[in-house]
Amino acid sequence: MDVLLAMKERRSARAYLDKEVPRRDIEEILASACQAPSAINLQPWEFIITHGEEKDRLVRRLLKARSERVVACGPETAQPLPRKFSRRSAEALAVMEPPIAALGLPFRQFIEEGSCAFYGAPVVIIVAIDKIFPVIRYLDIGLAVSYLLLGAHAKGIATCPIGLIRAYSEDIAQSLNIPETKEILLAIALGYADTNSPANAFRTTRADLRDIAAWYE
């Protein structure tokens, strides 16, 4: 598949079919993620893959943790966002809310509980980095995650990056025996998108190039 087309087409999926992803495909997707560039080729990314019974156990644990300690989906900034950014998230909500309303669930509940349940995806990839690395190395992880999302899309497999689960990192670490020396950065839901679900019936927009690029010539 053409890379530019994959970039254009990819979108996050929030409803999945109950259909297993062959392990060979997961391995190919991970291998494509590992083709990402990294500073001095450190390849600091680590992927913990869970599916089947283990994944179901993890979901139960996260839903329980959420029932005891609700964490709202937000930008995790110390200060309120400047208008330019808050407008973008408001625009995303405007396209997401109407189809989600068709599911009969309050939007926040759909996103927050859904994130903890990885939206029912058959496979979950936890992305981690050794705490020895400084925050700048998260950049390398972001690149690998991009490659992973595009690699999956090229194979007809949908994904959703899920950052909200960081609020429950301890539960994830205990559940999957991830040592304290690792920082959990992200989960990625992975599977075949349920294209009939209203949860997948929207596309977020992007800021105009003029808003994000400055040219000096």
Ligand SMILES: Cc1cc2nc3c(=O)[nH]c(=O)nc-3n(C[C@H](O)[C@H](O)[C@H](O)COP(=O)(O)O)c2cc1C
């Ligand atoms: C680092 C990161 C964290 C995210 N966390 C969540 C999340 O916790 N829950 C969720 O439903 N979507 C999450 N998303 C998906 C974004 O909402 C989505 O990428 C954005 O709205 C753009 O839409 P698209 O991926 O369909 O193009 C996350 C995306 C990224 C890159």
